[in-house]
């Protein structure tokens with residue numbers, strides 16, 4: 135796992151050989167330890183170069199090993215042996231030096247990077263800290279403030295920035311390995327002590343305590359309950375206040391605590407789940423490995439509203455040329471101005487030129503003749519969408535892929551009006567579409583493997599985490615959201631306030647509670663949907679009592695709020711009060727409290743004390759229960775897909791792994807028991823009825839997530 139060679143007479147070249155990212159597995163650590171010992175012992179060797187095979191230095195410790203008992207030589211003494219040796223060691227960094235990979239390089243006496251290389255300490259994103267000396271050596275090398283920033287955020291830096299910060303000594307456009315070998319010969323005989331970071335002091339400005347205290351306050355505020363960033367600050371503080379060995383001791387103690395935590399497990403699960411969802415498969419046997427995407431160079435977007443604009447920006451930023459279509463000149467001009475402004479703003483931030491030249495605007499659908507892929511983003515209205523799809527089917531070239539950004543309408547119904555249902559697929563973006571990382575790729579019953587591959591591949595080009603889902607109402611994300619929203623409304627009826635419910639959810643780690651999010655999105659969106667579904671407004675069945683619809687409990691509270699003209703942030707009033715229309719700071723509103731009190735009196739509801747635990751159990755377990763139903767119905771490939779949808783699309787705290795992972799951590803028997811309890815208390819709420827999959831999993835001893843598929847009663851996937 136590490137190759138040894140002697141080059142240029144006196145240089146030992148040690149190459150890490152563990153594809154694809156040369157992770158520091160037990161075998162690699164053993165290989166490095168043996169190779170370094172050999173080089174230090176061999177009198178013919180005067181200096182050493184460490185590099186990685188296939189243009190990658192090292193992606194860090196082998197994350198898969200964290201779940202297993204530790205074997206092989208530990209990293210810390212391995213790196214110390216390199217630093218303590220009496221021969222200069224040069225790290226030749228190509229590709230990436232991340233985590234333990236950068237820590238290995240920091241143990242070397244010099245670092246040379248290729249201009250395209252990136253370095254960083256992303257351990258915090260895995261719920262850990264750089265525990266092979268990273269928290270002690272990096273501050274000593276580059277100073278307190280920059281080290282704090284890199285370690286607490288996990289941000290990667292380019293070779294150029296690394297050079298500026300002093301992380302690397304040289305950057306080259308040629309082979310980093312060749313330059314390192316030449317450099318290793320040049321430095322023979324030069325004093326090594328100043329290059330041994332463990333012997334140095336951390337350069338500190340006079341206001342060191344303020345910097346550390348501010349960093350701690352900042353990470354606590356941003357972390358939303360995540361522990362690793364806090365531990366990172368504590369470890370870096372030790373690099374300032376303690377001698378190196380004592381600092382290392384502190385680093386190990388903090389790591390031991392994090393290493394065993396459920397947060398680290400959740401974050402490492404997310405790392406692999408994010409990669410797993412890219413490897414999609416369909417029940418037909420088609421999968422990402424055997425389905426070729428169609429080439430897409432020219433795309434079109436129909437409708438330049440909230441979503442269409444963001445989608446257009448995302449496509450242009452990925453280098454595609456885009457035809458943008460609106461109904462009339464006025465709408466078109468408005469859309470154009472917004473898209474141009476968004477692209478300019480973005481380019482300014484990146485110090486780049488906005489690619490406005492890639493755009494063409496029109497109101498004429500016949501101009502789509504040469505586009506490879508079209509994304510429809512018109513109003514959420516089936517009749518209108520069908521009309522658009524019918525036209526697209528006749529004007530676009532026969533092999534053009536037709537996508538819809540519907541939030542939940544039937545993709546098959548849309549496909550049925552075209553002459554190419556196999557080329558129709560859902561691409562469900564999330565607002566703002568150029569920012570949000572999630573894309574649900576909705577498989578219609580006739581969507582071909584090729585079209586799925588095309589949509590998934592396009593998602594990747596746009597930098598999205600794309601998840602294949604089935605064609606059911608609301609798809610996966612919005613379908614699971616309904617029980618969650620219902621429970622939040624029921625809690626208000628029973629005695630809670632919006633701020634109580636939101637407070638519990640924010641304490642759990644959501645960036646915003648459900649009522650704040652609703653205010654942000656606009657309460658009229660849901661109101662319109664409920665009217666169309668006959669849950670409120672003129673289409674309600676007159677036989678239905680006010681708090682019952684279509685055979686189940688219904689809360690008219692959100693409708694009452696809308697009827698008062700309280701549409702959320704845009705009207706300055708919603709579930710909260712804002713300082714002005716469009717204001718963003720939510721304050722609790724006595725009028726809403728009064729509305730809730732009057733409502734309870736009118737309906738004879740005696741309010742009760744509701745605690746955070748009940749809020750979390752009712753909102754989250756109802757959502758999770760629907761997740762089990764999604765799996766049972768074959769609408770998602772597995773729990774990983776559901777979890778990535780919630781982490782990347784709905785603000786589920788990543789350190790809790792997503793709803794299905796969270797359920798497993800809480801314990802499936804506990805989730806089942808609480809659902810059963812709430813179902814007894816609220817028999818008129820069908821979504822509290824525990825799913826049969828959940829029951830089956832519990833009966834079978836609550837197997838781990840990756841075994842859940844084995845317990846599906848109907849193993850036929852809808853995908």
Ligand SMILES: CCCCCCCCCCCCC[C@H](O)CC(=O)SCCNC(=O)CCNC(=O)[C@H](O)C(C)(C)COP(=O)(O)OP(=O)(O)OC[C@H]1O[C@@H](n2cnc3c(N)ncnc32)[C@H](O)[C@@H]1OP(=O)(O)O
Nearest residue numbers: 155157193194195196197232233234256264265266390409
């Ligand atoms: C009980 C008490 C014990 C107490 C103490 C225990 C102490 C333990 C001591 C440990 C010392 C700590 C050392 C160190 O500080 C810790 C670390 O280094 S953690 C790892 C840090 N590194 C990362 O986070 C990098 C992760 N990887 C990436 O960012 C990217 O993969 C990449 C390297 C930039 C490459 O990106 P891409 O080219 O896009 O490729 P993919 O991402 O698709 O990856 C390809 C393939 O490789 C797998 N993989 C990537 N990195 C790792 C890794 N570090 N370990 C294992 N596997 C890795 C990835 O999953 C893909 O495989 P697939 O999932 O598709 O099968």
Ligand SMILES: NC(=O)c1ccc[n+]([C@@H]2O[C@H](COP(=O)([O-])OP(=O)(O)OC[C@H]3O[C@@H](n4cnc5c(N)ncnc54)[C@H](O)[C@@H]3O)[C@@H](O)[C@H]2O)c1
Nearest residue numbers: 437438439440441442460461511512513514539540541565
């Ligand atoms: N807003 C969201 O958060 C969100 C999120 C995901 C998906 N969606 C879905 O995206 C779609 C668009 O939603 P939105 O919020 O952007 O709507 P929007 O009302 O902001 O914009 C719709 C745009 O479509 C244009 N349009 C209507 N008919 C057209 C036609 N025949 N040809 C060309 N343009 C036409 C309108 O002029 C308008 O500019 C809907 O299906 C919606 O459900 C919305």
